[in-house]
Amino acid sequence: MLSRRTLITLGLSAAALGAVGYATWPTMGSYTEEAARQRALTSGNSARGDLLRMATLAANGHNTQPWMFRFGKDKVSILPDFTRRTEVVDPDDHHLFVSLGCAAENLIIAAQPLGWQATAVTNGTQIDVMLASAKAAKSDLRQAIPLRQSTRSEYDGQQVSASDIALLKSAASQEGVSVLFFTDRDAREDILEFVVEGNSAQMDDPAFVQELRNWIRFTPDQAMQNGDGLFAACSGNPVVPGWIAERMFGLMFKKRTENDKYRNHIRSSAGVAVFVGNREDPEHWIKVGQSFQRFALQATVLGIRNAHINQPIEVPRLRGEFARWLKMPDTRPDLIVRFGRAPALPMSLRRPVADVTV
Ligand SMILES: Cc1cc2nc3c(=O)[nH]c(=O)nc-3n(C[C@H](O)[C@H](O)[C@H](O)COP(=O)(O)O)c2cc1C
Known part of the structure; x- marks a missing residue:
């Protein structure tokens, strides 16, 4: 909570702050709608679009989303986007590669109900998620991707x-x-x-x-x-x-x-x-x-x-x-x-x- 002193320093009363607060903030509704739209389980996208959307919902440092995705034959490659480095907190790109691992795991889990069995292979700084046809299988972890x-x-x-x-x-x-x-x-x-x-x-x-x-x-x-x-x-x-x-x-x-x-x-x-x-x-x-x-x-x-x-x-x-x-x-x-x-x-x-x- 904001202290009374902080509010006074800002020239605001608690009532004024409440008036512009979270619940009534004009664009908060559009924000919530956009967050929900991005997480829709059947977004109307192609299977590829859905797969990549689920991958991007992964945890990642500072939410910089330091990744690019490339579809190849029977695989999706995840490439680091070094333009999105956070060089002060993460000078050796440790968090960046952990974030790529998070995206790879979401991709593997999201591939199952779409009829792919996926495995990740690291090639230098790139991850190749290999996709093999398999019986579509639902999982609790997949359902949790948009809710995490x-x-x-x-x-x-x-x-x-x-x-x-x-x-x-x-x-x-x-x-x-x-x-x-x-x-x-x-x-x-x-x-x-x-x-x-x-x-x-x-x-x-x-x-x-x-x-x-x-x-x-x-x-x-x-x-x-x-x-x-x-x-x-x-x-x-x-x-x-x-x-x-x-x-x-x-x-x-x-x-x-x-x-x-x-x-x-x-x-x-x-x-x-x-x-x-x-x-x-x-x-x-x-x-x-x-x-x-x-x-x-x-x-x-x-x-x-x-x-x-x-x-x-x-x-x-x-x-x-x-x-x-x-x-x-x-x-x-x-x-x-x-x-x-x-x-x-x-x-x-x-x-x-x-x-x-x-
Ligand atoms: C490698 C890594 C490091 C992170 N470090 C922090 C951290 O130090 N503090 C924090 O509050 N969140 C941290 N996070 C969480 C991210 O900020 C978060 O995943 C991102 O903002 C996206 O939000 P979401 O996880 O709610 O989807 C980290 C996540 C990852 C993958």
């Missing part, structure tokens, strides 16, 4: 059952990747300390803050015009006119406020999953993405939300320390994700399929 989201809000503080955790582990299981689950309080508090330290380092880095700001879409119009980036409402922030939102960002995006937010987020979560590839190369980063995407889809099937808290693996000096804390000193931890239950936030948008096809 990153939910960056406070969760309900309740535990997740052991049987649900077993299903998440099984879904995330992937050759070349270890997935560790932490549900006890002490471990979560240790992870929280790493997140706060990593977040503090990032907030002290003007280049990090500028890059993040470049990808924030403050209003529904900005989000719809770009079809990418981090729309404020998808992070649980109020929807207000652009000029107010930009001033609010300057006033509210402060180290202390953000660290307090992460404390609430992690303490209200049921647990944290950490993904660690066996090796530090694009092939394994892609595998991590595949494992994470299945975890997130299985979570969606179970009504469990998730959100990334990657700060400790994004700040190089903390990454090694975090690996030692995991008792895996010779590895590079790839992703840190909290999970638990909470209401949905607005869904994020994607660019048109035609813009990501070569």
Whole structure:
């Protein structure tokens, strides 16, 4: 919530803010319609169009959508789009390749009901998803693709059952990747300390803050015009006119406020999953993405939300320390994700399929 002091600094009363808030914001309805249209199960597109749309609904760092797709004979190639790098937070393109892995996994899962059995083969920096004719098969994970989201809000503080955790582990299981689950309080508090330290380092880095700001879409119009980036409402922030939102960002995006937010987020979560590839190369980063995407889809099937808290693996000096804390000193931890239950936030948008096809 906005503090009274912040509202006064912005020259707004709570009532005025409510009047322009999420529920009544004029273009929020069009935004919600566009998000739903992009996720329609029978969009009227060709099978190829549907397949690519489902692939693009994958999780991806800063929602830059750093991918291009090319249909070949019996395969779809997924190519990195290096023009969409985030060079400050992701200087070695680790997140970029994890994101390609997420898209590959969605593509594999979405191919099944369309009558293809799909397998991913990494060729250098490109993924070839090979398509072989097969009996069409429905799956819960496929149904979850349009419903999955990153939910960056406070969760309900309740535990997740052991049987649900077993299903998440099984879904995330992937050759070349270890997935560790932490549900006890002490471990979560240790992870929280790493997140706060990593977040503090990032907030002290003007280049990090500028890059993040470049990808924030403050209003529904900005989000719809770009079809990418981090729309404020998808992070649980109020929807207000652009000029107010930009001033609010300057006033509210402060180290202390953000660290307090992460404390609430992690303490209200049921647990944290950490993904660690066996090796530090694009092939394994892609595998991590595949494992994470299945975890997130299985979570969606179970009504469990998730959100990334990657700060400790994004700040190089903390990454090694975090690996030692995991008792895996010779590895590079790839992703840190909290999970638990909470209401949905607005869904994020994607660019048109035609813009990501070569
Ligand atoms: C490799 C990778 C890194 C990510 N890092 C973060 C992160 O540090 N913080 C965060 O809130 N979300 C993170 N995300 C989630 C993306 O921001 C999110 O997937 C994207 O905005 C699209 O939104 P959606 O997941 O709701 O479809 C990450 C996702 C991926 C695949």
